[in-house]
Amino acid sequence: MFKKIAIKIVFLLLILTGLNYIYDATLFKTDLEEKCEQVVEIRNSQNKTDIFYFAESSNFNSRETDSIKNSISEITNLFFPNLKITAINKPASHAGIFKQWLTQINLGVEKPKAIVVTLNLRSFDAAWIHSRLETPLQESMVLTKPFPNIVNRFLLSLQAFDNKTEKQRDMDMLLDWETKQLKFPFDFKYKTVRQWDNAMSQGSYLKPDGSWDDAKITLACHYVKGYAFNINDDNPRVKDFDEIASWCNKNKINLYLNLLAENVEYADSLVGKELVFLMRENRDYLVKRYSKNNCVVVDNLEKVPGIEFTDQNWTTEHYGYRGRMIVAKNLANALKKQFENKYKKAY
Amino acid sequence: MLFNSLQFLIFLPIVVGLYYLLPHKFRWVLIFVASCYFYMAFVPKYILILFLIILIDYFSALAIERSQSKAKLAYLVGSLTANVLLLCFFKYFNFLNENLLGVFSLFGKEFHPINLDIILPIGLSFHTFQSMSYTIEVYRGKQKAEKHIGYFANYVLFFPQMVAGPIERYETLGNALKVEQKPLYQNLSDGFKLILYGLFIKMTIADNIAPFVNQIYSDPLKYSSSEVLAAVFLFSFQIYADFFGYSTIALGCAKLFGINIMDNFKTPYLAKSVSEFWTRWHISLSTWFRDYLYIPLGGNRVKLSRWAFNILVVFTVSGLWHGANWTFVVWGALHGVMLLLEKYFSLIFKFKIKEKWSVLNAALTLKTFVITSFIWIFFRAENFEKAKNVIKAIVKNHSIQPSDLTLTLPLIFAGLLILFDFFLYNSRIDKQLNSLKMTYRWAIYTVLIFCLFALSGTQKFTFIYFQF
Numbered sequence: 016m017f018k019k020i021a022i023k024i025v026f027l028l029l030i031l032t033g034l035n036y037i038y039d040a041t042l043f044k045t046d047l048e049e050k051c052e053q054v055v056e057i058r059n060s061q062n063k064t065d066i067f068y069f070a071e072s073s074n075f076n077s078r079e080t081d082s083i084k085n086s087i088s089e090i091t092n093l094f095f096p097n098l099k100i101t102a103i104n105k106p107a108s109h110a111g112i113f114k115q116w117l118t119q120i121n122l123g124v125e126k127p128k129a130i131v132v133t134l135n136l137r138s139f140d141a142a143w144i145h146s147r148l149e150t151p152l153q154e155s156m157v158l159t160k161p162f163p164n165i166v167n168r169f170l171l172s173l174q175a176f177d178n179k180t181e182k183q184r185d186m187d188m189l190l191d192w193e194t195k196q197l198k199f200p201f202d203f204k205y206k207t208v209r210q211w212d213n214a215m216s217q218g219s220y221l222k223p224d225g226s227w228d229d230a231k232i233t234l235a236c237h238y239v240k241g242y243a244f245n246i247n248d249d250n251p252r253v254k255d256f257d258e259i260a261s262w263c264n265k266n267k268i269n270l271y272l273n274l275l276a277e278n279v280e281y282a283d284s285l286v287g288k289e290l291v292f293l294m295r296e297n298r299d300y301l302v303k304r305y306s307k308n309n310c311v312v313v314d315n316l317e318k319v320p321g322i323e324f325t326d327q328n329w330t331t332e333h334y335g336y337r338g339r340m341i342v343a344k345n346l347a348n349a350l351k352k353q354f355e356n357k358y359k360k361a362y
Numbered sequence: 363m364l365f366n367s368l369q370f371l372i373f374l375p376i377v378v379g380l381y382y383l384l385p386h387k388f389r390w391v392l393i394f395v396a397s398c399y400f401y402m403a404f405v406p407k408y409i410l411i412l413f414l415i416i417l418i419d420y421f422s423a424l425a426i427e428r429s430q431s432k433a434k435l436a437y438l439v440g441s442l443t444a445n446v447l448l449l450c451f452f453k454y455f456n457f458l459n460e461n462l463l464g465v466f467s468l469f470g471k472e473f474h475p476i477n478l479d480i481i482l483p484i485g486l487s488f489h490t491f492q493s494m495s496y497t498i499e500v501y502r503g504k505q506k507a508e509k510h511i512g513y514f515a516n517y518v519l520f521f522p523q524m525v526a527g528p529i530e531r532y533e534t535l536g537n538a539l540k541v542e543q544k545p546l547y548q549n550l551s552d553g554f555k556l557i558l559y560g561l562f563i564k565m566t567i568a569d570n571i572a573p574f575v576n577q578i579y580s581d582p583l584k585y586s587s588s589e590v591l592a593a594v595f596l597f598s599f600q601i602y603a604d605f606f607g608y609s610t611i612a613l614g615c616a617k618l619f620g621i622n623i624m625d626n627f628k629t630p631y632l633a634k635s636v637s638e639f640w641t642r643w644h645i646s647l648s649t650w651f652r653d654y655l656y657i658p659l660g661g662n663r664v665k666l667s668r669w670a671f672n673i674l675v676v677f678t679v680s681g682l683w684h685g686a687n688w689t690f691v692v693w694g695a696l697h698g699v700m701l702l703l704e705k706y707f708s709l710i711f712k713f714k715i716k717e718k719w720s721v722l723n724a725a726l727t728l729k730t731f732v733i734t735s736f737i738w739i740f741f742r743a744e745n746f747e748k749a750k751n752v753i754k755a756i757v758k759n760h761s762i763q764p765s766d767l768t769l770t771l772p773l774i775f776a777g778l779l780i781l782f783d784f785f786l787y788n789s790r791i792d793k794q795l796n797s798l799k800m801t802y803r804w805a806i807y808t809v810l811i812f813c814l815f816a817l818s819g820t821q822k823f824t825f826i827y828f829q830f
Binding site for chain 2: 019027154172
């Protein structure tokens with residue numbers, strides 16, 4: 016019986032191998048375009064790309080009133096007119112997604128000269144780690160798993176990825192806020208995000224008429240939830256970026272961690288210096304950890320003035336034209352060392 | 363744990379492998395543990411409800427067997443009441459409250475309902491009905507009470523069919539679980555064929571039709587008559603593929619353990635009448651209602667008016683069994699009414715069709731399909747308003763231009779299902795495949811595998827019948 020079963024299994028595997036070729040030749044590209052157009056973009060643009068620029072929504076948002084709508088990567092490209100910077104963007108992306116995009120670069124064809132990975136501090140926090148957007152993000156990456164494409168397609172149908180429900184993700188986030196202890200080198204009355212958030216929501220802000228300024232309170236609470244955390248070695252995003260750094264190091268491709276600007280001014284005025292302290296601590300952690308080998312950390316954290324953020328009532332890394340130019344210029348300065356003879360002063 | 367999940371595709375071979383490696387006396391423990399694990403993957407705490415059902419019916423059956431006449435009946439009534447109360451509490455409590463509120467407000471009275479935040483335990487209607495059939499059979503003296511609580515627990519919990527049937531009788535499933543099964547090649551091979559086909563039906567056909575149907579049903583008035591009509595017919599295929607797919611996988615899984623469970627479907631859309639449809643659709647539920655409700659009510663050995671009453675009662679209760687919503691009741695009742703109308707017309711126009719395939723047969727089949735499809739509207743719509751809108755859209759939305767929804771793929775898959783149904787007429791996939799030459803058989807495997815791997819739906823749709 017076992018021999019019979021073994022023969023049948025071999026037969027099935029042969030069929031599957033043949034079907035994989037058929038799938039590759041027929042439906043795979045359409046599926047990939049539908050589920051993860053970024054991967055198709057990487058594959059299609061590899062031959063003509065010098066620098067890949069991986070980013071989240073910061074690279075395709077602008078202020079409505081901006082007369083110039085160019086993205087950060089496009090502005091950066093103006094400093095290097097003879098280089099081709101290809102931006103690969105997807106909203107809510109983070110290091111965990113970018114590391115999978117990297118694997119789509121075919122090193123056998125032509126290596127890019129550099130990779131810029133744009134990250135923001137919030138992508139390391141509990142709200143982003145346990146974001147509801149994580150499920151579609153993970154789903155989008157199933158077709159790039161290291162199995163035959165037809166198997167990946169089947170895994171997609173089986174929903175075989177980090178496919179937690181929104182409720183589960185919310186619970187995980189709340190648990191982190193409730194249990195993860197905030198570390199300060201000084202005494203601070205709030206030990207967790209939840210405590211801090213509760214305190215902020217107890218009406219720290221009043222309008223001139225004495226009523227609670229709900230909009231301001233909400234924003235302050237949001238800043239606490241977005242930035243009150245300590246990045247450490249156990250953070251999943253740190254582990255993901257470690258993999259990115261090691262991949263680039265192994266393949267001798269220069270890596271630029273483009274750490275985005277946050278609205279530190281508002282964090283300070285709305286919540287206080289303790290929150291700014293955490294933001295700076297986290298920035299310092301990333302700069303220290305990744306400023307080695309062939310990786311450069313481009314620190315934009317405090318470069319953009321508060322007024323240049325397009326969302327004044329929320330925490331985002333979307334900037335008006337001036338803000339985008341500041342970040343792009345800072346990045347261009349970092350790239351200048353590698354591409355000195357290609358650099359041209361654009362602004 | 364869903365059948366169409368990676369977890370299950372890993373879980374199943376491990377359990378089957380261990381099952382045949384273990385000595386027979388320990389196998390019930392494995393099935394018990396595996397079934398609990400399988401069920402607890404949904405909502406862990408609800409396993410306690412199943413344990414309660416098991417305890418109630420296990421001890422009730424022993425008591426029934428030991429007792430005489432009145433006491434015997436008292437134990438049966440006690441057991442059935444407990445089961446029905448459990449079902450009612452979890453499934454109908456809020457429904458009852460809503461309706462009481464409606465009645466009270468109709469008479470201008472105040473009523474403050476207690477709304478409980480209850481999630482219906484998956485498959486509760488199936489477990490309770492299966493377990494109830496056991497105590498009834500013991501009461502009737504057709505089944506001996508099981509002394510081994512482990513075996514009885516496995517009868518209620520057996521994971522391949524625990525969440526959506528088929529609703530098995532102890533005589534078949536309970537006893538089969540006690541027999542020492544040998545790992546036979548034919549069982550494993552047939553089990554594989556059934557699972558492959560079931561997954562294909564569910565994941566490739568049902569899950570590719572579902573997005574189209576869901577889209578239309580979400581706001582039918584926005585779509586053209588032809589699109590809504592297509593959604594109505596396509597839902598017939600979706601629910602069939604969904605439930606038939608589940609049942610076929612269940613059959614295949616049981617077969618891997620050497621256990622034959624009943625066929626729940628026999629190409630229902632090839633039925634020539636509504637009454638025939640019910641001998642082919644969800645057979646385990648139809649036979650349950652036949653044996654434990656229709657026949658005790660007198661069946662057809664009564665006056666015509668009483669028979670009509672019996673039919674209406676059975677179908678209405680069957681509708682209510684499906685869900686705590688008046689739409690389900692109407693769905694069931696409409697089937698009953700159609701069955702009565704058919705009977706009425708058959709008394710007027712007496713004809714017999716001899717040929718298996720003929721134009722008349724095809725017309726009758728089509729008529730039955732159209733009738734059942736329209737009745738499905740009440741099953742699919744969340745409420746009467748939605749059902750009304752579906753019908754309204756079909757009748758009135760002729761002038762609306764068709765939207766950009768693509769119908770091609772759902773129609774192709776529905777067509778594929780019809781083709782397979784012709785191939786399987788009055789048979790089953792494993793039997794049909796076994797009757798073919800090897801080359802044809804492997805050609806079909808290849809098509810099924812390609813469709814399953816490369817064309818399955820990519821959105822998550824749980825089995826529709828899991829909600830019951």
